[in-house]
Amino acid sequence: ETGVTQTPRHLVMGMTNKKSLKCEQHLGHNAMYWYKQSAKKPLELMFVYNFKEQTENNSVPSRFSPECPNSSHLFLHLHTLQPEDSALYLCASSQEPRQGGVYEQYFGPGTRLTVT
């Protein structure tokens, strides 16, 4: 595997289900991100993990719970979701320098989530 991979690619779940999205990066990066992409809306940053520590939680409802066990893996645990949570969930990674500078983020193919 190369780049950033995400599983599953498609997920349909009921509002009472619990599921998890998985992301793995094979780029040796030290930062990982979850984004939500809804129709006709800009990409919304949900969570950032930098050096395995969560550095940003962008006012995301508690029904979304991230987990970053190591710098290569990122999970998004889902429970009691609402239909409006249906969207494309994108994972990304980047190499964040410890002192200044910025590098680009590399994205996975996304998980298309449908909540029924």
Place this chain on the structure above:
Amino acid sequence: AQKVTQAQTEISVVEKEDVTLDCVYETRDTTYYLFWYKQPPSGELVFLIRRNSFDEQNEISGRYSWNFQKSTSSFNFTITASQVVDSAVYFCALRGNFGNEKLTFGTGTRLTIIP
């Protein structure tokens, strides 16, 4: 606050025509970074270019070129001799430096190349 505006929601051009995608940004940071990404139907955002605020040189990569103008806060993207494979949604994004590190995306421009 940071903001990225892509005023063109959808553009359609005939194959081999040139097309320019506009991007206007707002930031109070003196150092910032601009990006373009391509999102084909498969869904994955593909990184195209990163530009630092202190480097205003235009860049060309094959059929792609970028025009960065700080005076107008614009970072436009031109595809020359467009091809059907260029059909995708293109996103412009902005990121600040030190404490303003969130990547802010525009709403995207859907480009359709007509064969």
